[in-house]
Amino acid sequence: MMPESVAAGRIALSIVVVIIAGTIAFALLNLKRGRVDPAEYAIGGRSFGTIFLWVLLAGEIYTAFTFLGAAGWIYLHGAAAYYIPAYGAIGYLVGYALLPRIRRLGAERGLVTAPDLLANYYRSPRLGVLAAILYVVLALPYVTLQLSGLQIVLSSAGYGWLNGTLGAAVAFTAIALFTFTAGLRGTAWASLVKDGLVLAVVLFAGVAIPIHFFGSLGGMFAQLQRTNAALLTLRSGDAPLGQVWFVTTVLFTGIGFYMGPHSIAATFSARSDNTLRRNAMLLPLYSIVLVVIFFAGYAALLLVPGLHGHAADRSFLLVIARYYPPWVMGFVAGAGALAALVPSSALILASAAIAVRNIVRPAFPGRIDTRHETLAMRLAVIAISAAALLAWWLVPETLGSLLLVYYSGITQFLPGVVGAAFGLRLRGIAVTLGLAAGVVTAALLTYVLAHLGFNPGLGGLIVNLAVVGIVERLSPKTKTSPPMADSSLEAPTTD
Amino acid sequence: MNSWRTRALRIAIALLPVLAFAVGTPLLNRVEPQILGIPLNLAWVILWILLTPICLLAIERLRRSQG
Numbered sequence: 092m093m094p095e096s097v098a099a100g101r102i103a104l105s106i107v108v109v110i111i112a113g114t115i116a117f118a119l120l121n122l123k124r125g126r127v128d129p130a131e132y133a134i135g136g137r138s139f140g141t142i143f144l145w146v147l148l149a150g151e152i153y154t155a156f157t158f159l160g161a162a163g164w165i166y167l168h169g170a171a172a173y174y175i176p177a178y179g180a181i182g183y184l185v186g187y188a189l190l191p192r193i194r195r196l197g198a199e200r201g202l203v204t205a206p207d208l209l210a211n212y213y214r215s216p217r218l219g220v221l222a223a224i225l226y227v228v229l230a231l232p233y234v235t236l237q238l239s240g241l242q243i244v245l246s247s248a249g250y251g252w253l254n255g256t257l258g259a260a261v262a263f264t265a266i267a268l269f270t271f272t273a274g275l276r277g278t279a280w281a282s283l284v285k286d287g288l289v290l291a292v293v294l295f296a297g298v299a300i301p302i303h304f305f306g307s308l309g310g311m312f313a314q315l316q317r318t319n320a321a322l323l324t325l326r327s328g329d330a331p332l333g334q335v336w337f338v339t340t341v342l343f344t345g346i347g348f349y350m351g352p353h354s355i356a357a358t359f360s361a362r363s364d365n366t367l368r369r370n371a372m373l374l375p376l377y378s379i380v381l382v383v384i385f386f387a388g389y390a391a392l393l394l395v396p397g398l399h400g401h402a403a404d405r406s407f408l409l410v411i412a413r414y415y416p417p418w419v420m421g422f423v424a425g426a427g428a429l430a431a432l433v434p435s436s437a438l439i440l441a442s443a444a445i446a447v448r449n450i451v452r453p454a455f456p457g458r459i460d461t462r463h464e465t466l467a468m469r470l471a472v473i474a475i476s477a478a479a480l481l482a483w484w485l486v487p488e489t490l491g492s493l494l495l496v497y498y499s500g501i502t503q504f505l506p507g508v509v510g511a512a513f514g515l516r517l518r519g520i521a522v523t524l525g526l527a528a529g530v531v532t533a534a535l536l537t538y539v540l541a542h543l544g545f546n547p548g549l550g551g552l553i554v555n556l557a558v559v560g561i562v563e564r565l566s567p568k569t570k571t572s573p574p575m576a577d578s579s580l581e582a583p584t585t586d
Numbered sequence: 587m588n589s590w591r592t593r594a595l596r597i598a599i600a601l602l603p604v605l606a607f608a609v610g611t612p613l614l615n616r617v618e619p620q621i622l623g624i625p626l627n628l629a630w631v632i633l634w635i636l637l638t639p640i641c642l643l644a645i646e647r648l649r650r651s652q653g
Contacts, residue, residue, distance in 0.1 A: 170615075173631050177607035180638045184600050187642055309623020316617060323625050324615045334612035341608040368646060375638040382632055 099417040100252035106421025107248050107428055110288070111262060114429055115269050118280035122273060129464040132274035133203050133444035135360040139279065144370045146282040147275075147357035147437065148186070148349075149377040150289075153179075155240025155431035158289065161381055163404040165388025169322025171332040172385060176378035177341045182348025187371035190349060191364035192512035198359075204441070205355035205504070206449040212511035215519025216453055218526075222504065223449030225530060226352045227475070229500040230442045233351075234435050234475075235483040236497075238263060240404075241431040247408035248424035250417075260480060266432040267476035270440050271469045275360060278436045285429035290380065292426040295419075296407065297383030300390045308386060314393055322392075339546040347502025347548070352441040353434075355508075439479070443471035496537055499548025503529035503555050521562035529555025592652050596645045603638045607631070 123131075130136055139147070157175070164172035193208065202208050205226060210219025238259050245262070246255025269277065305311035315323060326333035349358070361367050384407075391406035395413065398406055408427075411420050447467045452459050459467050507522040509515075533551025614630050621629035 170625075170627055173611055173628065176631055176635055177611055180607055180635060181604050183638065184603060184642065187645070188600075307623055309620065312617075312620065312623055312625055320617070323617045324627060325612055327615070334615065337612045338608050341611075342604075345604070345608070372639050372642040372646065375635055375642070378635045379632075382628070382635065385628070 096250040097252050099420075100248065100250040102417035103248040103250070103421040103424060104245070104253060104258075106418060107245070107425045110422070110425030111265065111428055111432065114281050114284045114433075115265065117284055118269070118273055118277040121280045122277055127274060127465050129444070129448075129461060129468060130201075130203055131276070132465045132468055133440065134197075134356050135275045135279065137198060137360060138362055139357075139360045139366070140362055141366055141369055141373075142283070143279040144357065144361055144366055145373060145377075146286050147279055147360065148190075148354065148370055149179075149374045150282045150286045151353055151357065151434045151437045153377065153380065153430075154434040155237050155244065155427055157381065157384065158293075158427050158430045159240050159243055159404045159407065161384045162388035162391060162407040165385050166392045166398065166403040166406045167400075168332050169319070170325050171337065172388070174337055174341050174344070176381045177337075178344035178348065179378045179381070180375050181341065181345025183371050183374045185346055186349050186374070187368060189509065189512050190358045190361075190367045190371070193355065193358050193508065194361050194364060194367060196511060202359060203356075204445045204448050205352045205508070206445055208355065208511055209504075209507050209522065210449065213507070213517065213519035213522055215523060218507070218519050218523045219449045220453055221523055221526065222507070223445045225500065225503075225526070226445050227442045227450070229497055230352060230438050231475075231479055231482050233497045234438055234479040237431040237435045238479065238483045241428055243404055244408070244424045244427035244431065247405060247412060248420055250412065250420075262428060262432060263435070263476065263480060266436050267439065267473060270436045270476070271472045273436075275356065275437070275440055278433065278440060279360075281429070281433050281436065285426070285433045288422070288426040289430055292423050293380050293383050293387070296411075296423070297386040297390075300410065301386050304390060304394060311386070311389060311393065315389055318396075319392060336546065339549050343502060343546045343549040343552065344498050346505060347498050350501040350504045350508060351438070351497075352445055352501075353437040356441040356444065357437070435479075439472055439475050440468075442475050443468050446471045446475065496534075499533035499537060499546070499551055500530055502548050503533060503551055505552065506556055506559050517559065518563060518566055520566065521559045524562055525555040525557075525559035528558040589652055592648050596648050599641050599645050599648075603634055603641055606634045606637075610634075 128136075135143070161172055161175055164175070196202065196208060196212065200211050202211055204223075206219045206222040209222050210216055241259040241262060242255040244255075245253060245258035249255065249258065269281070273281075301308050301311045305314060312323070325337055329335040349355070358367065387407050387410075391410045395406055395409045398409075408420075408423070411423050447459065447464060451467065451471075452464075503526050506517075506525055510517045510522065529551040531551075532554040533548045536547030536550045611627060611631060614627050616627060617625040619626060624632070
């Protein structure tokens with residue numbers, strides 16, 4: 092252990108701690124005082140305007156994975172990483188059409204969680220329970236992904252002096268306690284700080300670094316063409332991460348962009364349909380942030396060459412550590428830590444609300460009334476955070492591939508959610524079986540037949556839709572009443 | 587009576603960025619000619635990031651004019 096690195100680590104980590112603590116304090120100071128009902132705790136009392144939704148609907152999706160993983164993808168796979176802004180833009184288009192309809196259903200029927208939407212619209216408590224279990228199980232890898240990001244950021248800021256694993260566990264515990272106290276409104280305030288800081292750091296990294304070392308972006312790409320020309324284009328045809336993979340992944344991930352439990356919760360938190368539509372128009376600009384991160388990734392490839400696998404996720408932080416003073420590392424790592432912690436907070440909160448409303452409450456009917464529901468959600472926040480931490484210790488994985496598993500899973504909710512948003516008269520049993528078949532297929536394709544050359548989740552979705560179609564066809568037409576008559580839209584069907 | 591046409595137009599405009607990103611990017615899979623020093627495929631992605639809000643604005647205008 093060199094004394095210099097200890098000093099550098101102390102400076103950088105102090106800045107990280109101040110940034111995390113400052114963000115939490117800022118968010119807590121902005122909270123409303125008084126009694127918090129479940130809708131206020133989980134979805135901000137359906138009161139959020141354009142700015143909060145902007146940070147919740149983009150900032151919570153672009154996470155530490157974006158920060159480190161996008162640069163790491165550029166470093167390892169080059170042009171394949173362009174799928175990230177591409178699917179985002181498609182996600183915003185889908186969101187424009189879908190989210191206002193989901194919000195309206197939520198407000199009219201008093202829905203708080205994504206499984207609430209499915210269970211209520213399809214009048215199927217069983218679908219609600221299946222959806223809830225799937226959401227909570229799928230959300231866990233996404234949270235552990237953030238923990239891995241956090242570990243990388245903290246160990247880089249510690250210059251080898253700090254055990255990143257322990258640091259990540261401590262920071263994560265702090266954010267779990269914050270989520271316990273603050274609910275979605277606090278998360279939105281924290282997200283605001285996080286996005287501001289991330290934007291500043293990304294602009295520095297992606298614009299200043301290439302100009303500093305290569306004179307201009309053109310100079311950087313000219314050098315890349317000499318040393319890493321193959322990375323600047325996609326591999327052809329159905330090669331791994333090739334053109335076919337690109338098309339299928341962009342389309343699939345794009346349509347699944349808003350299927351995450353925290354995105355549906357954010358949708359329910361919107362004040363009005365127009366807030367969501369206005370947001371859809373502003374959100375694509377967030378993707379510029381990603382392009383700037385790509386520049387940083389390419390710069391890292393030239394400045395710290397020779398990294399493989401996991402190590403590439405550190406590439407951009409290595410550039411900072413090698414060429415910049417510790418205080419710069421402090422701000423970069425602080426932004427990275429927030430990018431891991433704040434989306435974790437939103438995701439854990441959404442999972443906790445789901446666990447309480449759609450798993451525990453149906454299991455013990457009449458035992459949890461509205462007064463106790465907020466408390467139950469708070470306790471679930473702690474339980475899920477602890478579970479995520481344990482899972483992270485037991486099953487470590489690479490950043491990018493975990494995200495693809497998450498996406499291939501949550502996108503299987505698409506038929507049910509789209510059906511509800513557009514008033515399709517599908518049967519609960521068809522949606523339930525389709526969802527189950529889709530998730531099983533996607534998991535099999537991902538884990539058993541790895542490296543297909545096309546997106547495994549898309550295979551799952553095709554099976555999912557086929558099952559929905561077949562069950563609809565086979566079940567008798569007259570047996571059940573249509574899930575939604577137009578008149579039922581006016582009257583809320585739950586509490 | 588005009589509403590289905592407006593709706594079709596809105597869907598057509600929405601499909602532009604989808605096709606540009608998902609199909610256009612892998613087809614324009616080359617570095618040259620560079621635009622402002624940026625490889626062509628990446629410049630294409632940047633262009634459509636900027637055009638997507640404009641497409642959405644057009645769709646929103648059509649929706650409002652429809653009432």
